[in-house]
Amino acid sequence: MSLPRFxxxxxxxxxxxxxxTAIAWSLGDGQMKAVVIAPDESWLPDDGDPGDTDIRYLMEQGVPLIELVRELHEDLPDQTVYVDSLDPDEILVDLIFSAVGHEAPFEIAPIGDLITGLDxxxxxDRRHQLMIEExxxxxxxxxxxxxxxxxxxxxGYLDED
Structure with a gap:
């Protein structure tokens, strides 16, 4: 059985x-992948001030967008991928894929679409509490x-292995 993707x-x-600047996703077996993202030049501010973001670190350590897009295409084709809905996730995914002329191979949905028993x-609140506990x-x-x-x-969406 394949697990929900996040x-x-x-x-x-x-x-x-x-x-x-960074992305993580889960696979059907529950494993996770995470990478730092090398920004596209068009994303960078004209005045060179990215706030608290270390652009040099992202450029040196980040995964090139074409590699990231290839990996997401391999890992999440035709999937519904759930997000916490706190961030502008759809906009960010669009930025990643449009920078290399592709469309995302997955659909983004809020976690509330999967877990319908809680508002x-x-x-x-529970996600935040779990982060503190862990x-x-x-x-x-x-x-x-x-x-x-x-x-x-x-x-109850994952087996207790």
Whole structure:
């Protein structure tokens, strides 16, 4: 049986720019992948001020967009991928794929579409509580995905192995 897929994206946002800086996603077997994203030149602010974001680090350590898009195409084709709905996830996914002239091979849906027994505030409260209980740093996308996996497990969507 294939498990639900989850995705979380960290991003830079200033008055002038919005672009993804890191992404994590889960696979059908529950494993996760996470990468830092090398930004497209068109995403960078004209004045060179990306706020708190270390552009040099992203350029040196980040995965090129074409490689990221290829991997997402391999891992998430024709899938519904659930997100926490707190971030502009659809916009960020569109930025990643449009930068290389592709469309996302998956559909994004809020976690509330999967876990229908709790309202969105209760889901977010429980996800936040799980992050605290597990000692997870919320700014790391792999921790966001892990918290969504834990939440789905609690709600009976994952086997207790």
């Amino acid at each position: 995705l979380d994206i960290e991003y830079c946002q200033t008055d002038d720019v919005l672009f993804p 969105i505030e209760s889901l977010e 000692g997870l740093e919320p700014q790391l996308p792999e921790n966001g995905v892990y918290a969504l996996l834990l939440l789905a497990r609690e709600e």
